Amino acid sequence: MLIGAGSIVWLESPPLRDNLIALNDRPLRMQSVALLDEERVPQNTEPTDAAWLAQYSDVGFPLELSDEPFPVKPLLATLLGSLICAALLARYLSKPIRSLRAAIDAAAAGNLDLRIAPSMARNDELSQLGLEFDRMTAHLRTLMENRRRLFHDVSHELRSPLARLQIAVGLARQQPASIQESIARVEHEASRIDSLVGELLTLSKLDAGVIGDLTEEVDLHELVANIVDDARFEASEQPRVIDLIMDSMIDYKIESTVNSDIDSRADADDPPNVVPLMVKGQAYLLHRAIENVVRNALLHTHEHAAIQVIVDVFENRHAHIAVLDLGPGIPAAELETIFLPFYRGARPRSTGHGLGLSIARQVVDAHGGSIVATNRPAGGLCVEIFLPLNQ
Amino acid sequence: MQAPSASVLLIDDDVEFTALLGRFLLQEGFNVAAAHEGEHGINEALSGRHAIAVLDVMMPGLNGFEVLRRIRAQSTLPIVMLTARGDDTDRIVGLEVGADDYVAKPCTPRELTARLRAILRRAHGTSTGAGKTLNIGPLAMWPEQRRAEWSGQPLQLTSTEFTLLEVLARNAGRTVSKNELSTIGLGRPLARYDRSVDVHLSSIRHKLGALADGRSCIQTVFRKGYQLIKE
Secondary structure (H helix, E strand, O other): OOOOOOOOOOOOOHHHHHHHHOHHHOOOOHHHOOOEOOOOOOOOOOOOOHHHHHHHEOOOOOOOOOOOOOOHHHHHHHHHHHHHHHHHHHHHHHHHHHHHHHHHHHHHOOOOOOOOHHHHOOOOHHHHHHHHHHHHHHHHHHHHHHHHHHHHHHHHHHHHHHHHHHHHHHHHHHOHHHHHHHHHHHHHHHHHHHHHHHHHHHHHHHHHOOOOOOOEEEEHHHHHHHHHHHHHHHHHHOOEEEEEEEOOEEEEEEEEOOOOOOOHHHHHOOOOOOOOOEEEEOHHHHHHHHHHHHHHHHHHOOOOOEEEEEEEEEOOOEEEEEEEOOOOOOOHHHOOHHHOOOOOOOOOOOOOOOOHHHHHHHHHHHOOOEEEEEEOOOOOEEEEEEEEEOO | OOOOOOEEEEEOOOHHHHHHHHHHHHHOOOEEEEEOOHHHHHHHHHOOOOOEEEEEOOOOOOOHHHHHHHHHOOOOOOEEEEEEOOOHHHHHHHHHHOOOEEEEEOOOHHHHHHHHHHHHHHHOOOOOOOOOOEEEOOEEEEHHHOEEEEOOEEOOOOHHHHHHHHHHHHOOOOEEEHHHHHHHHHOOOOOOOOOHHHHHHHHHHHHOOEOOOOOEOEEEEOOOEEEEOOO
8 A cells, every 4th residue: 555755644553653753753744654665674673764764665765854743834824814813703793792881881880871772783682782771771861860850849849838837937936926826837737748758658668669568358349438438528528429339339329518417437337238359469558549549539520520439340350440520631641641749730739749649550550450541521530440350 | 543653765866856755745744754775775664663665666776676675575564666657567567576556756746645645544454344353264364463374374465465365355255346456455446457456466366375276265257356265
């Protein structure tokens, strides 16, 4: 078997190979190994030097022993070339990641205005990431803006009763005879600040999600009956009709006036024929939420006009509570914004704090439900609450 | 005969608050002492010089609950907590740790005084048939001494717990409504969503043993109230 010089030969016999490799203590360039002509090699001889190889191999001339076993220069050149290519490719791929890191650093330092998607306009996962980042910072900006506005509104709201308080104190000093009246005024304003602080605390807790368990079983029929009951009691100075309709059965229709003989409180203690309508949540919070909506309705409905409170089931999966009034309604553009804290719109300052509906929304949302306001066709507002049934 | 002035201990870090409230309470016929931080409050409470303590749970440093815990470990001194308005968790925790009742802060001084008087009245026993020893199953109660035992073992009950258990015991075998328990036991009608009675009853249950069949002798009657089983 003959293989030409310069070709790679597989050495089969270990001693021969060792000798060849170690010939004259210099490694042989494998590509130039000559194939020994077996027939010409005398028995029991060992290869000794290049001349011996020349004699007995097919090469026929003394082999040169090279100092360099590997083709280092070409290899290095190739390596360098590919490294440069790799580096360029890496830079191209990681450029958007570096932009993102820079943007994240800026955001962490407080600058949420940086938008990154335009500079990452390639159609791949990284630019998708850029879009998500922009969406996130936009959301954070909105939250921070809402928070800033809330602080501003809160301080304004607190200053109003405090301002009145200060005047009352001044009046008391100026006109000692009026002191009882002034004290009553101080008491009134202090109580307003107190309730405002309470509302704010509730709102902030709901916002932060630290409201405790929502695992109580709550009977909405009982809850709403209680609320209507309280509302009738409170509204006893003005003639007000509150219809409470549960599952299309009118249970109560009592006109509450100052001289009413009917003790509506006693009636409500044990509603006899009402099947429970169960949801899961926190009774106290749901009570607050629905009460706020009912109070609002009473506040805005025209004098002598009835409000209706309806409790029924929507599509077998949700409890549905609707509060309908015959007031002026809300401009269509504001039907969503009325649920923002302190939102009062263009209407004159009412006796509430402006937090009732935003608390209602937070509570309903936390219970997995929804609340929506619509204008009634014949005038007035309809606020509906949907809560998932406990099934 | 005029009762001697009861001494009220105010434990609150707000110095001006305690000064103002102290003036009001003095005018109402009480003796008043104030402690402005936890350790001092605990020492004063355990001194035996006071009939009732008002404890602010929102104190910095050694917090109110820890103070409450340490006082309770050694004393059944009646304690009314001052809790932040609207903070349900604090109230429940406070009652569980052993407070007798709570008042929201801020409150009018009249409200606070009324609450103090209600608790103090009950700490000296309810007026109905006091003096008769009550024996229901393993439970034995001596209302005049405000002492109770279960199967011969003494029970460590707070003032309010004793009062509530006494009401149930006097009505053993019959369901007592939560409203009744609140009015007689706490001196105030049951407010909506008020779980004070529930927490107190739960605490009493834990302190009492079980009946022979493993049940607790205090039964919850759904939507109606509680009942002490009379066998």
